[in-house]
């Protein structure tokens with residue numbers, strides 16, 4: 431049984447799928463682990479650290495691809511790599527199956543079993559495998575730190591002999607995992623924080639962190655699905671939210687946006703007109719940029735200045751915190767691997783809710799209905 435850890439192909443990726451700690455757990459069970467030389471360097475894990483955990487190091491990527499039984503990744507392997515995988519092997523990672531299903535075609539054709547970390551069900555037993563929450567935690571923190579660094583103002587209230595500095599005002603849109611972490615971080619730095627979310631349950635959490643919750647009357651509209659996620663809102667409900675946000679944004683120094691609806695484009699919450707009403711020098715940090723952005727003026731992957739407001743639209747913010755992002759992600763993947771490598775051999779129990787929920791392809795077929803639907807040409 432061979433697990434191979436490869437260098438990530440995406441140019442802006444600095445994370446590694448499994449850290450030496452996770453490797454130790456596998457080699458302790460008699461699983462062989464081979465690491466492509468340098469795979470962990472950017473996240474603080476050297477080849478020597480990996481050999482210390484019982485792995486072997488190789489510079490022969492093609493051989494690793496052709497011989498591995500399990501390939502944990504951060505991002506899906508490129509098609510040219512997928513074509514070299516063994517039939518019946520397993521690739522597991524952030525495979526973006528609902529966003530880019532066609533990018534997995536080569537692996538499906540090879541009969542590779544695909545597990546998506548995004549699709550791990552958010553049930554209690556799978557909490558230790560919740561990589562979305564891990565990355566959202568890192569992203570929410572980093573967004574505030576970057577925004578505070580760029581803001582031409584201090585965050586906390588300071589009373590000095592030269593006068594009183596009022597606290598910065600931070601507005602957080604979307605109070606899920608990333609939003610709550612952003613609120614907590616901004617509060618720790620001394621800012622006054624307001625937040626908005628369509629899920630009523632988020633209100634209590636926002637208040638418990640010492641922030642003000644912006645209430646918008648959506649006329650009793652059902653905004654949550656069975657899984658506790660936000661639903662896609664009607665244009666009218668979205669517009670009501672946008673009006674309340676535009677009002678709060680006028681006086682904000684920093685706006686952190688995190689709102690997402692799984693499998694859909696991120697909802698538009700700040701219009702360009704609202705940006706133009708903001709204070710010069712203000713900052714918008716759009717964590718939803720990879721899903722299209724919450725701000726109309728956001729340019730995904732870029733930092734721009736519009737009407738004196740700096741708008742960050744990072745494509746991969748967690749890659750700027752590779753040590754802890756890798757540590758958390760590796761733990762999540764390692765916990766998932768315990769399910770399929772319990773005995774040190776590969777056993778895929780498709781009746782297991784976590785395995786069934788996260789499995790995208792098996793035996794050359796797409797087995798996830800939503801992914802299959804996403805692949806169908808739109809009428």
Ligand code: NAD
Nearest residue numbers: 552563604605606607608627628629658660688689690697
């Ligand atoms: P997410 O990344 O999908 O979205 C971020 C936030 O944006 C959510 O709070 C969502 O309600 C909000 N949002 C979406 N559309 C909006 C709009 N038009 N206006 C305002 N806000 C909008 O969410 P997430 O952080 O992954 O969390 C989603 C839910 O899952 C939350 O209820 C969270 O508490 C829950 N959760 C559960 C577990 C678990 O049980 N293991 C783990 C993590 C999260």
